[in-house]
Amino acid sequence: MTDLIAMGIEAKAAxxxxxxxxxxxxxxxxxxxxxxxEAQADVVLAENEKDIADxxxxxxxxxxxxxxxxxxxxxxxxxxxxxxxxxxxDPVGVExxxxxxxxxxxxxxxxxxxxxxxxxxxxxxxxxxxIATLSLKTGNATILRGGSETLRSNLALVQVIQAALxxxxxxxxxxxxxxxxxxxxxxxxxxxxxxxxxxxxxxGSGLHKLCKEQSSIPVITGGIGxxxxxxxxxxxxxxxxxxxxNSKVQRPSVCNSLDxxxxxxxxxxxxxPRAAIRLAQSGVELRATGEAYDxxxxxxxxxxxxxxxxxxxxxxxxxxILGVHLVADVDEAIAFIQAHTTEHTESILTNDWQNATKFxxxxxxxxxxxxxxxxFNDGGQFGLGAEVxxxxxxxxxxxxxxxxxxxTYKWIGYGDGHVRP
Amino acid sequence: MTDLIAMGIEAKAAxxxxxxxxxxxxxxxxxxxxxxxEAQADVVLAENEKDIADxxxxxxxxxxxxxxxxxxxxxxxxxxxxxxxxxxxDPVGVExxxxxxxxxxxxxxxxxxxxxxxxxxxxxxxxxxxIATLSLKTGNATILRGGSETLRSNLALVQVIQAALxxxxxxxxxxxxxxxxxxxxxxxxxxxxxxxxxxxxxxGSGLHKLCKEQSSIPVITGGIGxxxxxxxxxxxxxxxxxxxxNSKVQRPSVCNSLDxxxxxxxxxxxxxPRAAIRLAQSGVELRATGEAYDxxxxxxxxxxxxxxxxxxxxxxxxxxILGVHLVADVDEAIAFIQAHTTEHTESILTNDWQNATKFxxxxxxxxxxxxxxxxFNDGGQFGLGAEVxxxxxxxxxxxxxxxxxxxTYKWIGYGDGHVRP
Numbered sequence: 001m002t003d004l005i006a007m008g009i010e011a012k013a014a015x016x017x018x019x020x021x022x023x024x025x026x027x028x029x030x031x032x033x034x035x036x037x038e039a040q041a042d043v044v045l046a047e048n049e050k051d052i053a054d055x056x057x058x059x060x061x062x063x064x065x066x067x068x069x070x071x072x073x074x075x076x077x078x079x080x081x082x083x084x085x086x087x088x089x090d091p092v093g094v095e096x097x098x099x100x101x102x103x104x105x106x107x108x109x110x111x112x113x114x115x116x117x118x119x120x121x122x123x124x125x126x127x128x129x130x131i132a133t134l135s136l137k138t139g140n141a142t143i144l145r146g147g148s149e150t151l152r153s154n155l156a157l158v159q160v161i162q163a164a165l166x167x168x169x170x171x172x173x174x175x176x177x178x179x180x181x182x183x184x185x186x187x188x189x190x191x192x193x194x195x196x197x198x199x200x201x202x203x204g205s206g207l208h209k210l211c212k213e214q215s216s217i218p219v220i221t222g223g224i225g226x227x228x229x230x231x232x233x234x235x236x237x238x239x240x241x242x243x244x245x246n247s248k249v250q251r252p253s254v255c256n257s258l259d260x261x262x263x264x265x266x267x268x269x270x271x272x273p274r275a276a277i278r279l280a281q282s283g284v285e286l287r288a289t290g291e292a293y294d295x296x297x298x299x300x301x302x303x304x305x306x307x308x309x310x311x312x313x314x315x316x317x318x319x320x321i322l323g324v325h326l327v328a329d330v331d332e333a334i335a336f337i338q339a340h341t342t343e344h345t346e347s348i349l350t351n352d353w354q355n356a357t358k359f360x361x362x363x364x365x366x367x368x369x370x371x372x373x374x375x376f377n378d379g380g381q382f383g384l385g386a387e388v389x390x391x392x393x394x395x396x397x398x399x400x401x402x403x404x405x406x407x408t409y410k411w412i413g414y415g416d417g418h419v420r421p
Numbered sequence: 422m423t424d425l426i427a428m429g430i431e432a433k434a435a436x437x438x439x440x441x442x443x444x445x446x447x448x449x450x451x452x453x454x455x456x457x458x459e460a461q462a463d464v465v466l467a468e469n470e471k472d473i474a475d476x477x478x479x480x481x482x483x484x485x486x487x488x489x490x491x492x493x494x495x496x497x498x499x500x501x502x503x504x505x506x507x508x509x510x511d512p513v514g515v516e517x518x519x520x521x522x523x524x525x526x527x528x529x530x531x532x533x534x535x536x537x538x539x540x541x542x543x544x545x546x547x548x549x550x551x552i553a554t555l556s557l558k559t560g561n562a563t564i565l566r567g568g569s570e571t572l573r574s575n576l577a578l579v580q581v582i583q584a585a586l587x588x589x590x591x592x593x594x595x596x597x598x599x600x601x602x603x604x605x606x607x608x609x610x611x612x613x614x615x616x617x618x619x620x621x622x623x624x625g626s627g628l629h630k631l632c633k634e635q636s637s638i639p640v641i642t643g644g645i646g647x648x649x650x651x652x653x654x655x656x657x658x659x660x661x662x663x664x665x666x667n668s669k670v671q672r673p674s675v676c677n678s679l680d681x682x683x684x685x686x687x688x689x690x691x692x693x694p695r696a697a698i699r700l701a702q703s704g705v706e707l708r709a710t711g712e713a714y715d716x717x718x719x720x721x722x723x724x725x726x727x728x729x730x731x732x733x734x735x736x737x738x739x740x741x742i743l744g745v746h747l748v749a750d751v752d753e754a755i756a757f758i759q760a761h762t763t764e765h766t767e768s769i770l771t772n773d774w775q776n777a778t779k780f781x782x783x784x785x786x787x788x789x790x791x792x793x794x795x796x797f798n799d800g801g802q803f804g805l806g807a808e809v810x811x812x813x814x815x816x817x818x819x820x821x822x823x824x825x826x827x828x829t830y831k832w833i834g835y836g837d838g839h840v841r842p
Contacts, residue, residue, distance in 0.1 A: 016759065020783055105793060107803060112785055114815045193633065197815040212614060213637045218816040239838040246840035338437065360833055362441055364533055372526060372836025381841065382528060382832065394535045394618040394829040395639040395817040408815040411803065412781055415793025417660040419667035420802065 002180040004188045007143055008195025010173035011116040015141035017171055019113050023090040025168070030086040030133050032164035034079040037129070040160050041075045047156040048125065055149055067124050068150050078129045078157075085133045088385045091404045092139050106414040111407045113139035115197040118189055118217060120145045122203035125153040131200075132161050132175045134388055138406040143196060145178040145189060155179055190215040200389055205316070220401070222366075222391035225255035225344030226316050227374045230333040230359070232350035233264040237271050239371070240349045241278050246373040247347070249282040253318050255390060256345050256377040260313055260323040262333050263292065268326055272296055276303035279322065287312045288324035296324065313340045330355040334362050341365055343392045345377040366392050366399035423601040425609045428564055429616025431594035432537040436562035438592055440534050444511040446589075451507040451554050453585035455500040458550070461581050462496045468577040469546065476570055488545050489571050499550045499578075506554045509806045512825045513560050527835040532828045534560035536618035539610055539638060541566045543624035546574040552621075553582050553596045555809055559827040564617060566599040566610060576600055611636040621810055626737070641822070643787075643812035646676035646765030647737050648795045651754040651780070653771035654685040658692050660792070661770045662699050667794040668768070670703040674739050676811060677766050677798040681734055681744040683754050684713065689747055693717055697724035700743065708733045709745035717745065734761045751776040755783050762786055764813045766798040787813050787820035 018026075037044070048070040055065050091111055098108030117140050121127045128146060135142045146154040154177060162172035178185050190199065193216040200220050201211045211219045229247055231240045247258035263271060272295045276286060280303035287308040288296050296305040305324075312323050313336075327333045330348070337346055347369040348359040356370045367377035377399060379387025384402030391397045397405040439447075458465070469491040476486050512532050519529030538561050542548045549567060556563045567575040575598060583593035599606050611620065614637040621641050622632045632640045650668055652661045668679035684692060693716045697707060701724035708729040709717050717726040726745075733744050734757075748754045751769070758767055768790040769780040777791045788798035798820060800808025805823030812818045818826040 016783070019785060101802075101804060105797065115785070191634075213612075216634045218639060218814060220816075236838065242840050243838065250841060362437070364437075364440060364536070364831055367832040367834065369834040369836060369839075372834055372839035373841050375841040376526065376834055376836070376839065377832070378841075381522075383522060393639060395641075398829055399832045408819055410785055411788040411798070411820045413788065413790040413793055413797055415790060415797070417657065417664065418790075418793035418797065419663050420671060420794050420796040420799075 002178060002185055004185065004192055007176050008192050011141040011143055011176060012195045014171040014174040015115045018139040018141055018174055021139060026137055027086040029136055029165060029168050029170055030082050032168045033133060033161055034082040036160045036164040037075060037079040044075055044156045044160065045070055047152040051150050051152050070125060070153060078126055082129060082133045085137050085386060088403060091407050096409060103418065104416060105418050108412050109409050110412055111409050114406060114408050116141045116195055118143050118196040118199045120186060120201050120207060122147040123149060125150045125157060127202060128154045128157045134386055134403065134406060136174065138403050140406055141174045143176050145186060148181045151181060187214065193217045202389060220389055220391050221393045222389055223255050224316055224342050226259045226340060226342045227256060227345040228260045228262060228337045228341060229258050229347045229374060230262040231264060231271060232330065232348060232352055232355050233266040234351040235349035237267065237274065240271060241275050243349060243373050244275050245278050247375055248279065248284060248322050250375055252320050256374050258322065258374050259317050262325055262327045262336060265326050268292065268295055273299040279303060282320060284320045284322055286322055286324050292324045292326045330358050334359065337363060345374045347372060347374050423599060423606055425606065425613055428597050429613050432562040432564055432597060433616045435592040435595040436536045439560040439562055439595055442560060447558055448507040450557055450586060450589050450591055451503050453589045454554060454582055455503040457581045457585040458496060458500040465496055465577045465581065466491055468573040472571050472573050491546060491574060499547055503550060503554045506558050506807060509824060512828050517830060524839065525837060526839050529833050530830050531833055532830050535827060535829050537562045537616055539564050539617040539620045541607060541622050541628060543568040544570060546571040546578060548623060549575045549578045555807055555824060555827060557595065559824050561827055562595045564597050566607060569602045572602060608635065611638065614638045623810060641810055641812050642814045643810055644676050645737055645763050647680045647761060647763045648677060648766040649681045649683060649758045649762060650679050650768045650795060651683040652685060652692060653751060653769060653773060653776050654687040655772040656770035658688065658695065661692060662696050664770060664794050665696050666699050668796055669700065669705060669743050671796055673741050677795050679743065679795050680738050683746055683748045683757060686747050689713065689716055694720040700724060703741060705741045705743050707743055707745050713745045713747045751779055755780065758784060766795045768793060768795050
């Protein structure tokens with residue numbers, strides 16, 4: 001019987017140990033994990049093979065099986081990733097501000113680990129290494145709960161991590177895994193607020209909704225992007241075709257890919273057929289309203305276009321489908337976006353300074369672009385070094401979360417016998 | 422029938438209007454509120470008088486009635502506070518960082534309002550003005566729910582605010598109040614995540630617990646402080662008596678007042694009786710364990726001392742009671758604090774550099790002091806200009822929250838036809 005409270009107590013104790021480690025000690029643990037991954041690659045691959053065989057027997061799609069699959073090259077990649085995280089700067093210990101108050105007290109605000117992170121994730125086993133190493137780098141303990149499809153792979157990887165932690169003299173309980181597939185344990189984890197300081201769901205909208213509604217632990221919600229791109233009448237249309245293609249087609253299954261294309265009527269006759277031709281090359285299906293549909297339909301030999309249904313603009317496609325709608329001007333574009341967005345990513349293509357400014361100022365999504373692809377809302381692209389998750393909520397962090405977002409801070413006041421007047 | 426969804430829709434629409442206001446417009450609203458408070462002081466005082474009469478009839482204590490009471494001077498104070506907030510710097514629009522990425526995109530991170538704040542508070546009607554003005558200053562709309570004891574006073578103040586908003590051409594729905602005392606509406610408010618971006622409970626631990634457990638909206642929990650002070654063997658004992666008195670007695674009803682005094686055995690015989698004499702002057706009751714009790718009992722003519730019960734160290738006293746316990750050294754002090762703290766405020770009194778460093782580094786409470794009173798964990802003392810709440814959670818904000826903590830940020834990327842490679 002999995003005892004989550006016991007795991008929580010162990011995790012909290014481990015987190016206190018981790019919080020006092022030097023950067024060199026934490027990096028030493030990451031390098032030990034990388035070495036151990038390489039040393040135990042055969043074990044990990046053998047366990048993954050069993051997961052894959054089970055998945056095939058259960059009729060999982062080839063696409064999903066490929067996401068679950070570990071190969072020698074992928075395992076080598078996991079070790080390389082752990083070494084890469086060791087190379088990143090350590091955000092813990094940085095003093096965000098410090099000053100001598102007028103009363104002579106020296107006040108500072110210092111970054112510290114958050115403590116214990118609960119992470120619930122689906123499918124890919126690389127998340128196990130990813131989250132464990134990012135958390136160790138920032139001095140946080142973790143309680144992990146991965147998908148049942150890769151239970152054996154995840155357990156093998158957690159054993160690798162714990163073996164490495166033991167070798168460098170750190171508590172193995174710094175990274176724990178809930179190995180019981182009973183879904184009731186997820187519900188229990190969501191109420192473990194006495195021990196878990198932050199919950200990160202990594203999965204679909206159902207998981208995020210469950211966490212938001214059921215968790216008594218603060219949750220980082222995000223990763224769900226209904227992303228918009230507005231092609232204004234002054235946009236460079238050649239460039240607009242490139243950007244729309246890049247936004248939609250480069251990696252359609254991720255959260256920063258384009259879902260809805262908004263177009264100014266003055267350029268719709270010119271632009272939409274050109275965009276349609278390009279998108280057709282990648283097999284994109286267009287779902288268009290009214291006038292946009294009429295324009296596209298008259299060019300239907302170039303692209304597949306169907307009339308948009310009422311719910312087509314409130315959906316994250318994660319596939320080669322694109323909603324298309326005409327809006328009279330930037331104000332109507334903003335209003336449309338505000339009515340349908342999940343506040344992930346929006347972009348405007350324009351050469352009109354005023355429209356660009358208005359779009360940037362009035363929308364409040366986690367990232368707003370001018371004359372650029374929606375695909376840039378990404379920790380790597382923003383130079384954060386690592387991406388833990390993409391937050392679309394308003395508290396703590398927004399947009400791509402790097403290592404800093406796995407920390408909090410404490411105030412430190414050095415007095416000299418100070419009493420408050 | 423109060424329609425919270427309709428209120429949520431109105432609040433969200435108002436928040437979008439507020440987010441685009443200039444600092445001058447927002448300050449204009451605050452000054453208009455100050456003027457309107459003065460102009461309608463008689464109405465507010467008359468409504469408050471009815472609340473007080475009701476409260477007296479219901480048998481509320483004199484202490485509570487005094488907290489609910491508005492006087493001409495207190496109403497003038499509300500107007501002065503609104504003007505003071507107008508004078509503070511506006512955190513919205515500040516760009517936290519900006520740089521040209523290596524690909525030529527200019528990336529910045531800009532502070533923006535959070536959106537719609539839900540605030541649930543108890544007792545004092547000044548919170549209505551306080552929260553409304555802090556929120557308007559930061560471009561946030563609010564849905565307020567105050568205690569039933571001051572319903573009429575709160576409604577009068579909200580009408581004052583809305584009249585002022587109308588005068589300066591802003592939506593009255595920027596500040597809304599749930600005027601129906603039905604407790605079911607609190608439960609509904611906690612699930613209004615589609616419209617409310619952040620929930621701030623201001624009240625006792627029961628309210629915080631309710632919000633943490635029931636809310637699907639991110640909650641700022643805090644304001645509950647089981648605060649510790651450790652007098653090390655090297656402390657200046659005269660000064661220690663002053664600091665312990667200040668921490669416990671200056672304002673015992675607030676969250677940063679001292680709850681538990683930890684003392685090194687080497688100085689206990691000398692220090693405890695001296696502290697007891699001073700604390701007795703203010704009528705403090707000591708609840709002491711083992712050896713601490715024995716020492717204090719032998720001086721009982723000076724102070725009231727009773728044996729500490731098992732739960733006396735897991736309680737925020739908010740009154741003139743102080744737990745006393747001996748710990749062998751700084752390590753035992755840290756372990757004791759970790760076992761009992763709510764992570765609000767801790768202090769060490771010492772002249773030992775190593776012990777001070779250890780105490781500061783190993784504890785993770787929202788504020789840690791060396792040789793200073795616990796009472797300094799306060800937005801005013803830290804120079805934040807205003808205090809919205811004191812957070813003891815790990816996400817978003819910790820310790821005193823000022824205006825900046827009522828904001829979030831968005832990423833802005835200015836491209837020039839950028840597609841992701």
